[in-house]
Amino acid sequence: MRTMRLILCVLFALNMVERAECGIPIIGGLLSALANRKQLDPAVKAAMENVEKQFSVDSEKLVKIKDEMIHQMKSGLQKNGDSPMLMLPTHLRKLPSGGEKGSFLALDLGGTNFRVLKVNLQGQGKVDVTQSKHRIAENMMYAPGKELFSFFAEKVKQMVPEAVGKDSPRVPLGFTFSFPVQQTAINVGRCTGTNLCFKQSVAKASKLYEAPAFSSSPSVVTWFSAPYAGKHEEHIINTEWGGFDSTMKVLPLLAYDVMLDSKSVNPGEHLYEKMISGMFLGEVVRLVASELIAKVMSKLEANNNINSCKKILRDIGVEKASDQDVQVLKKICTLVSSRAARLTAAGLAAVAEYLDRCSDCLVAVDGTLFLKYPKLEERIESALKELLGPKMGVRFLPASDGSGVGAALAAAAATQGA
Template structure:
């Protein structure tokens, strides 16, 4: 087969480079490929499946609001609406050295944060990669690993003089998984998310487990606050932008937090907290519609992902919008078309048959491809999956990526809209601090959220503005630790 090629180098998110090639028409001779018309016909089918009308979005918002209210009223609901015992907003007068530890979906992150007051701070940090084996290993071993990493970090900074020889630092522990909290330094894991499955952890107090590991490693740190990255993001973002009322994470997982009046949290009425006080609520909204499956526009691909996941029947909302799953949705569509004899006839497609092999970063690269012949997409399919593509197929793949990602963004807008509507923020407007790989790196994700808010609320939707949030799991966690330390020193609800 004769061929003439032009080449281009592509930098992937991992830092790898790959060489992509433009293929001229004679390269495609002898290979059966789907035609442009065939691809257009199939695209119309997927558009019908993945497009969300404003009317459908408003229906989702109303159902979402009901779930939020139910979670505030009663314990053990689908959307748990977890009281965080973070009382009110930071004063910007918080000062001192604090440790922050974030057990995230991909990395363990350890930070030393120096709060200087007036919204100023300094931060140094280290990251430690989590293996898939560690995510499934015995729970206490996972926390022992956290303790080992923290000890190494503290020892290094003590040797450099950043931490005093006998100094025991207050620590904010960011644990971004649903926990039931009875006080701020306590949290019983309700369920693992983001692909974790470490046994003997669900139903246990993760702070107690972490403290056991810290004692075992002789780490000079005192866990004073357990928080999630979303609550930390809410506090850190308000620290620098007082218009912030909501914080969201759109990354490997998804979540939201906001500040609620205690009088509107009936399930904690027995605690006797001043009803006029405000408390941050960790929504854990990834579970929305998990049991009813009546409100979200789930396709058969979403159902396959749910049924084959390590947590079937859980995190229904997350499985439609988070970065962990968008690439898999697209892969399942491609595999369906391979099975139907539409794509890659005569080619070996075994590499595409591996679950989760199609990273969501590929969708991002496909949408960003600036070339007429879509060289980036050639490189992805050739380099990672050893298959050849035509221009018509590449255009189809990019259109599919846009459909999947746009649905995720518009559903994300529904979650934000539910909180905005519930709290009455629409007329005066508010800022939403947003973080996570999807929000920060996926092209047009933020714009599509804003488009969704406009479709839900009309012109008033422009009053709701999302922006790149401050570091919730580092700075936010440290600020929460400082707020908690100050509150307990002042004897304000010291047992909480």
């Protein structure tokens, strides 16, 4: 079997304009009560030092997290393994080569949005995309699987009527389903456990669309050459790393994390995801400093001008922000995003070390948080060097629309060969 290039597709749920509607303030009026002081008040300084200490994740702790993730990956790959990292097989045994050509359909289900894409692969990395986007009503999220997937099928028919029907030509279709799916074949799968939404849905796309389908859950998807359920095979595995360490053996869970988790739709689950995902970072900040809204985090941290920061705060309704308020907010943003970066690095280091690719590992990344948040990539790389050494070879490559075009590429790889 020829050597294949390792590609880690890391699909962080990284959208800084979204905020989780959960959690409650715990600091109250700390920021507004201490106005008009150029130097931090001693009480505020002491409070911030305590917060900084809590959010600090040192190298020793990162190593423990990395090693535990390796252990849980190995356990998840065993036939009767008991691991919160489900290590779900995708039944896709070929990687895209970059030379794929042809027309493919792609479906992308993430959160409350559903997209239908018609993707024309032109070879040499060139692609042309036509798409439609639909918002899923709340009642539909908990509807029976048949009803939900009938909705999907109707949207496919509206977008590409020529591809639906008994007499229509079979069109390869890729499906990104943003929740854990236990696949029994490349085109058949069933939701596992308690998901963020769509708890009752059953994915049987091939029967609905009359097309071969590929299902995946945006998490960390990687090429494994390892025993799975007693067989040694090379194929793509969905690690479901959001569920890592559900018993909190090594993750540094704080009171803020507990509050956020208790108000989430899946308390007690996917705690690692809630500590690193852009969907939740703003809520963690809000719990530390009740005035902050998630969408200004990156603006505050990237801006070194106090007056400009005050204007940002005024734009979101905070009219009387003092210099101290701005300093505190910026510091909290830095602490929360830095912890997320270091915990993410521990997970990436675990995957690279497990695959013995610490010196040459290409990570394809999609997501606003990674691509737009100031210094996040730099912080991840710094933590990776702490864990893997200064000459570590983990590199990042932006992957545009990994959940849409990526699904089409998966369908191409499955039908055309790599």
